[in-house]
Amino acid sequence: MNIKNQTVSTVFLIVVLVLLGGVAVLKGGLYVGKHEGDTLHLIQIVLRMADGQIPHLDFMTPIGVLAFWPIAMLVKAGLGIGMAVIWAQVLAAVVFLPMVIWIAGVRMQPWLARLFGLIVMVMLLALVHGESEQSISISMHYNRLAWAAAFLAIVAALIPPKRDSQSGGAATLDGIIIGLLVCVMALIKMTYFVSFAVPIVLALVLTGQRRALGVAVMTGLVVVALITAFTGVDFWMAYAGDLLTVAGSEIRSAPGESFSLVMGAPAYLGGSIAAVVGVVFLRQAKVATGGLVLLLLLPGFFYVTFQNFGNDPQWLLLLAVLLLALRPQAEDVVNSWGWNLKDAIGIVAAIAMALAIPSFFNLASSPFRHLNVETAKYAPILPRSGVHTDLQGYDLRVNRVDARVALDGQVAGLAQYPDRSTVPDFMGVEIPTCAVELGLPNIMDTITRELEAEGLAQGKSLFAADVFSSHWVFGELEPLDQGAPWYYGGVPGLQDADYVLLPLCPVAQSVQKIILGDLTEMIEAGDITLTELRRTELYILYELDQ
Structure with a gap:
């Protein structure tokens, strides 16, 4: 040239x-x-x-x-x-x-x-x-x-x-x-x-x-x-x-179509x-x-x-x-x-x-x-983060909370679909069939604010039975040492956790099923003890002793 x-x-x-x-x-x-x-x-x-x-x-x-x-x-x-x-x-x-x-x-x-x-x-x-x-x-x-x-x-x-x-x-x-x-x-x-x-x-x-x-x-x-x-x-x-x-990992080894x-x-x-x-x-x-x-x-x-x-x-x-x-x-x-x-x-x-x-x-x-996006239709993903409020999401997706729930077996006249993959009961709690579709930041922010109001957040860390344990970015909670920003398998960071959080409507119920299975095995083996601290319509919080 x-x-x-x-x-x-x-x-x-x-x-x-x-x-x-x-x-x-x-x-x-x-x-x-x-x-x-x-x-x-x-x-x-x-x-x-x-x-x-x-x-x-x-x-x-x-x-x-x-x-x-x-x-x-x-x-x-x-x-x-x-x-x-x-x-x-x-x-x-x-x-x-x-x-x-x-x-x-x-x-x-x-x-x-x-x-x-x-x-x-x-x-x-x-x-x-x-x-x-x-x-x-x-x-x-x-x-x-x-x-x-x-x-x-x-x-x-x-x-x-x-x-x-x-x-x-x-x-x-x-x-x-x-x-x-x-x-x-x-x-x-x-x-x-x-x-x-x-x-x-x-x-x-x-x-x-x-x-x-x-x-x-x-x-x-x-x-x-x-x-x-x-x-x-x-x-x-x-x-x-x-x-x-x-x-x-059976969860994320391939995120789409087969090879x-x-x-x-x-x-x-x-x-x-x-x-x-x-x-x-x-x-x-x-x-x-x-x-x-x-x-x-x-x-x-x-x-x-x-x-x-x-x-x-x-x-x-x-x-x-x-x-x-x-x-x-x-x-x-x-x-x-x-x-x-x-x-x-x-x-x-x-x-x-x-x-x-x-x-x-x-x-x-x-x-x-x-x-050209209309900024009036957007809201901060981290509403209390100061300078980081320059990262915003579409308000409907950030603050409107929608979930996918099962109707068969729950509504009169609709028989339970026989092959539905359900989450087994955990520590006597019946887990509903539910998955978050919209509003994940709102849910995490709400949970974090509630824990702060109850004096349960300052200097504490939690392991969430879900794809994400992102609650700490919303407030006073601490990140998990050796934790996983995205769940791929096992119980990463659990050894550093003060709490286990069980979302009653998680992002991925298939992931929650795997995590709860691992936690159940650890409880039965005497490796950990979970004591319920707080229960709401959104979650159950357990204190972790290991």
């Missing part, structure tokens, strides 16, 4: 960053329209880290430290969580910008480099996780960041730089960037590292970028050494332990076929390395999509870019059917892009939709 094209591309991407990031910042807060539970999950982790706690060592989570560290540092510096989230995304885009300009600028045609840069910037600065439902959500923000790192690392590895850009210094810089990006994946969500590390290494070998590979490995080792120096070897052991716990459906269900089959056809056309065009590496990337694309809530195949954007970058430029390259392979690969890329457009447009337009 010549200097003029490089300048135009740089200016274009700076404009994209300033426009999307500026629009988000101008709102003065973060207004989410869904996924309040996920938002509470983020709040817990950010507040813990801002207080000096380290993920995996001080609390359980399968999500890596880098997913929340920038937000936590901004909160520690005095920002509210809402603006800290937005500014963390802007800062991430600023860090990624020069890497995108360098990697794409020496590997792609100018128009394609700009398209790729636009995709990465949108991934970093969006205010929704993807799909086509338009409500603003910060849920799974780390998936977008990990995809951006994966996109850039894969492009750098698979598409070799132009011949005049293969100097030792350029290769060293490529290696540093690739090494850092792979570390970013590992420290955000290990799924991405596991899925893409091997294809990236193989691509570097097959494209002759051996110096870059060596530097990338050394960069990764330096990052690991620095983290180990600050946190100790126990950090990595605890991280692995959290990952293994989640992998074996086979992510590949072959009607919503995904078109993208899967496009990817396979793209591999075939690349091989027919004698782009052997590109076809092979793309084939090896497909299982990772499917697996990451399978592991991510919503199962949004955002890898289709990268597929389109790779096909356009790898296709032959000569017009006379044809296959045995006489098809022009440059055009054929371009058509497959266009199909992949078309399939990805609903999600991409949702991502790209989200900052503008966020700017």
Whole structure:
């Protein structure tokens, strides 16, 4: 890319960053329209880290430290969580910008480099996780960041730089960037590292970028050494332990469709076929390395999509870019059917892009939709948190409390459905069939206020028999040492709890059933004793003796 094209591309991407990031910042807060539970999950982790706690060592989570560290540092510096989230995304885009300009600028045609840069910037600065439902959500923000790192690392590895850009210094810089990006994946969500590390290494070998590979490995080792120096070897052991716990969890090992459906269900089959056809056309065009590496990337694309809530195949954007970058430029390259392979690969890329457009447009337009939300319809998720009231949710979802309850077996004339999964009685208490649909922040705030009014909250911590034990972020309660911001299995943090809280209408009754089963076993074994302290229509509070 010549200097003029490089300048135009740089200016274009700076404009994209300033426009999307500026629009988000101008709102003065973060207004989410869904996924309040996920938002509470983020709040817990950010507040813990801002207080000096380290993920995996001080609390359980399968999500890596880098997913929340920038937000936590901004909160520690005095920002509210809402603006800290937005500014963390802007800062991430600023860090990624020069890497995108360098990697794409020496590997792609100018128009394609700009398209790729636009995709990465949108991934970093969006205010929704993807799909086509338009409500603003910060849920799974780390998936977008990990995809951006994966996109850039894969492009750098698979598409070799132009011949005049293969100097030792350029290769060293490529290696540093690739090494850092792979570390970013590992420290955000290990799924991405596991899925893409091997294809990236193989691509570097097959494209002759051996110096870059060596530097990338050394960069990764330096990052690991620095983290180990600050946190100790126990950090990595605890991280692995959290990952293994989640992998074996019957609750959250996969948050959506089965792996086979992510590949072959009607919503995904078109993208899967496009990817396979793209591999075939690349091989027919004698782009052997590109076809092979793309084939090896497909299982990772499917697996990451399978592991991510919503199962949004955002890898289709990268597929389109790779096909356009790898296709032959000569017009006379044809296959045995006489098809022009440059055009054929371009058509497959266009199909992949078309399939990805609903999600991409949702991502790209989200900052503008966020700017236009009517703030009068929103309420603070943490109403007594001072500066953190800049994180707000749709009032109907925050303060209106709706629940899903069973009618069969409860209403005259409706027989009990025989296969209904019910929660067994616990300590003589009949557990109703009920699950919270809306108003989770209101419920948690109400419970916390009641405990404070009864003098039961100050300096105390509780373990909730539910997906979340987030009550401490609403008031005077303390977080659980070794607790889990999101429940994946076992009884994490119970050893530090003063109380066990039994919500009579939890978020997930299937989770509550598992937890109460574990608690019952511990009671019967004499490991713990629970004494009822308080009972309301919302909950039963037990004092824990162990």
